[in-house]
Amino acid sequence: MSSTVTAEFQSYMCLICGFIYDEAAGLPEEGIAPGTRWADVPPNWTCPECSARKDDFEMVQI
Numbered sequence: 001m002s003s004t005v006t007a008e009f010q011s012y013m014c015l016i017c018g019f020i021y022d023e024a025a026g027l028p029e030e031g032i033a034p035g036t037r038w039a040d041v042p043p044n045w046t047c048p049e050c051s052a053r054k055d056d057f058e059m060v061q062i
């Protein structure tokens with residue numbers, strides 16, 4: 001099986017507090033438009049709940 005999931009939105013979960021970033025939903029209140037890929041989230045962005053960094057997030061299947 002080959003992986004061809006590039007077109008699908010993913011979700012990423014904060015490993016510290018469990019906050020989930022959904023690419024499809026984005027974070028408009030944080031200035032991140034719906035549909036923003038995780039890779040396009042600014043590297044200095046931090047978790048709105050616990051201020052964890054992007055490194056502390058992990059892709060999750062919902």
Ligand SMILES: [Zn+2]
Nearest residue numbers: 014017047050
């Ligand atoms: Zn967090």
